[in-house]
Amino acid sequence: MLYTPSFAISREPGFGFPIREGMPVSLKCDVDANPKALPIWQKDDSSPPVQQTPDGFLNFTEIRREHSGWYKCIARHRLGKFSSIGYFLNVRYDMEVTQEPDFDIGELSSTGRQVEVALGGAVQLACPPGTSGCWTRVEAGTGRLEPMGASQELRLDKVLYQEAGEYRCVSPSRDLTRRLDSLRNALSVQLIVTGISKGSCKSPLELSLINY
Known part of the structure; x- marks a missing residue:
């Protein structure tokens, strides 16, 4: 049966655990589709900062502050091009100067x-x-x-x-x-x-x- 892609994004360490500069981090995108579609990672609508593995992983050996940003994965399918919802990866660092808006x-x-x-x-x-x-x-x-x-x-x-x-x-x-x-x-x-x-x-x- 033909059906469009659905996406599942996971992270190691898990969601909710603070990501700090220098630690190893992995993002994984799984795509469920028929016919099969391969995940393609993007950061801020362009290529990711590390090379994607064939099975859909982005592996950061030592993540850096410049790796912060919006990540999503896309898939090309017989019925068109599809995208997951965006995920914001926030990398914290010592003496961090926040870029969040200045309000409570x-x-x-x-x-x-x-x-x-x-x-x-x-x-x-x-x-x-x-x-x-x-x-x-x-x-x-x-x-x-x-x-x-x-x-x-x-x-x-x-x-x-x-x-x-x-x-x-x-x-x-x-x-x-x-x-x-x-x-x-x-x-x-x-x-x-x-x-x-x-x-x-x-x-x-x-x-x-x-x-x-």
């Missing part, structure tokens, strides 16, 4: 919801339909946005107390003005982890009330 992310207005999940439970967050956003987590101490993946849906299984906090669905954009608008109008979810796990999980459907 907590002061921005946003469409907010509060979701409770039991310790050890599961939750699925979904960006509003019709948007091109991806999920980020707001770091409590700095207000910086830490990318949580390249999908419009974020699923957390076996939730831990330390995963509580604010999550935002932000549209990727390299244009500062558009990014500010996206941050101001971002869907914000305050995840609260409660109680002691009893082995039962809330249904992701229940917790997808944020999806409107």
Whole structure:
């Protein structure tokens, strides 16, 4: 059966783990399509800074600050050219001078919801339909946005107390003005982890009330 490509982007270390200059990092793109289509990595709509492996990996032996940017993979298919959603790779470094806009992310207005999940439970967050956003987590101490993946849906299984906090669905954009608008109008979810796990999980459907 003929079908168009779908993409799955993964990272090592996993999403949510801070990437610091000098550490090894791998990005992987898997493409599911019929007929088979090969992934092609791009950074900021041009060639990636390291050579891609035949099986879809970008391997950074010692990642550098200039490797920060928007990454995506494309695939050429019988039905046309297709692209994954963009993923922003943020590389931190000593004496970092942030290029984030000079404001407190907590002061921005946003469409907010509060979701409770039991310790050890599961939750699925979904960006509003019709948007091109991806999920980020707001770091409590700095207000910086830490990318949580390249999908419009974020699923957390076996939730831990330390995963509580604010999550935002932000549209990727390299244009500062558009990014500010996206941050101001971002869907914000305050995840609260409660109680002691009893082995039962809330249904992701229940917790997808944020999806409107």
